[in-house]
Amino acid sequence: MLSAAFNISWRQNITNGELYGDLPRIGDKVAARRMSLAGHCIRHEDMPANLVILWEPTHGRKNRGRQKLSFLDVLKRDTGVHLNQELQNCMVNKQDWRIRTRARLRPI
Numbered sequence: 001m002l003s004a005a006f007n008i009s010w011r012q013n014i015t016n017g018e019l020y021g022d023l024p025r026i027g028d029k030v031a032a033r034r035m036s037l038a039g040h041c042i043r044h045e046d047m048p049a050n051l052v053i054l055w056e057p058t059h060g061r062k063n064r065g066r067q068k069l070s071f072l073d074v075l076k077r078d079t080g081v082h083l084n085q086e087l088q089n090c091m092v093n094k095q096d097w098r099i100r101t102r103a104r105l106r107p108i
Contacts, residue, residue, distance in 0.1 A: 002019055002020060003019060006019075024105040028104050028105055029105065031078045031104050032101050032102070032104040032105050034074065034075070034078065035075065035078055035079065035097070035100065035101045035104065036101050038053050038071075038075055038091060039091045039094070039097040039098075039101070041053050042054070042088065042091040042092060043091070043092060043094065052071075053071065053072070053075075053091075054072060054084060054087070054088060055072070056070065056072055056084075057070070072084070072087075075087060078104065079100055
């Protein structure tokens with residue numbers, strides 16, 4: 001997208017590293033915002049969103065094929081944490097969660 005904004009043709013063979021420089025990747029920016037929102041909602045125990053962040057469906061049947069990712073699965077993938085309790089402990093600790101969120105915003 002940035003190459004289109006700068007009117008750079010694909011024939012010029014400019015790498016993404018040269019083009020974007022120190023800008024973070026868009027996917028990392030979205031993941032950091034998602035993580036920030038999840039941490040904010042977990043720390044507010046009086047809000048209903050607190051219960052929804054770590055909710056996992058335990059009823060119904062699974063459909064055939066590849067399963068859809070839940071919000072919890074996406075958070076686990078973004079953070080590299082595999083256990084729900086460990087993820088919740090990280091989110092409750094604001095300083096630790098902030099470090100994990102900012103570590104997600106690395107340049108290309």
